[in-house]
Amino acid sequence: MKEKITILDKRTIEVNLPSVDGYERIAMESSASFAKIGGLARDRIEDLKTAVSEACLNAMEHGNKGLPEARVVVNMHLGHKNFRVWVKDEGNEIPHIPSTIDIRRKVERLEPPGGLGLYLIQQLVDRVDFSEEADGGHVIEMVLKMDNQTTPYPLDENQTQTAMGGAR
Ligand SMILES: Nc1ncnc2c1ncn2[C@@H]1O[C@H](COP(=O)(O)OP(=O)(O)OP(=O)(O)O)[C@@H](O)[C@H]1O
Numbered sequence: 001m002k003e004k005i006t007i008l009d010k011r012t013i014e015v016n017l018p019s020v021d022g023y024e025r026i027a028m029e030s031s032a033s034f035a036k037i038g039g040l041a042r043d044r045i046e047d048l049k050t051a052v053s054e055a056c057l058n059a060m061e062h063g064n065k066g067l068p069e070a071r072v073v074v075n076m077h078l079g080h081k082n083f084r085v086w087v088k089d090e091g092n093e094i095p096h097i098p099s100t101i102d103i104r105r106k107v108e109r110l111e112p113p114g115g116l117g118l119y120l121i122q123q124l125v126d127r128v129d130f131s132e133e134a135d136g137g138h139v140i141e142m143v144l145k146m147d148n149q150t151t152p153y154p155l156d157e158n159q160t161q162t163a164m165g166g167a168r
Pocket residue numbers: 054058059062063064089091093094095096113114115116117118119138
């Protein structure tokens with residue numbers, strides 16, 4: 001179990017959503033805008049959008065059991081080498097990521113539909129990890145590597161203010 005540490009700095013943003021169908025697009029578009037500011041390559045932004053959207057849908061549907069009042073909290077951190085996203089729900093299950101999926105059998109309906117989200121996420125990001133938070137809830141962490149990207153925005157001076165006394 002990991003200690004929840006929230007950093008509030010110029011390189012971190014948070015989007016807090018109810019579990020309402022369609023609102024995953026808010027997190028998806030926010031992640032794209034933020035990654036664009038950080039200079040993430042265009043094709044990787046498309047990967048990021050799909051991964052964030054699938055993770056938010058899972059958080060709403062499976063973690064929060066579709067209860068609209070249950071929140072999904074998405075934190076994003078624009079590092080110098082990584083773009084990191086945490087999607088937190090109010091559940092406590094650690095799902096199993098399938099190592100392979102026979103897409104052809106799915107398309108041809110020889111296997112039940114669904115069960116593609118986690119597989120897709122794993123294919124699209126450089127690292128994915130699940131954990132339970134000390135204060136309750138389940139988090140999926142997704143990391144996309146960046147090649148020492150620079151941003152035209154003044155993000156680096158007087159940078160770190162920690163909300164709970166730590167740093168990632
Ligand atoms: N945030 C979560 N909390 C609890 N269980 C989860 C979570 N995310 C995924 N799971 C579990 O892992 C399974 C696989 O998730 P995955 O996204 O691959 O497929 P799906 O959501 O069932 O279907 P699809 O994403 O293709 O519409 C889910 O059916 C669910 O049991």
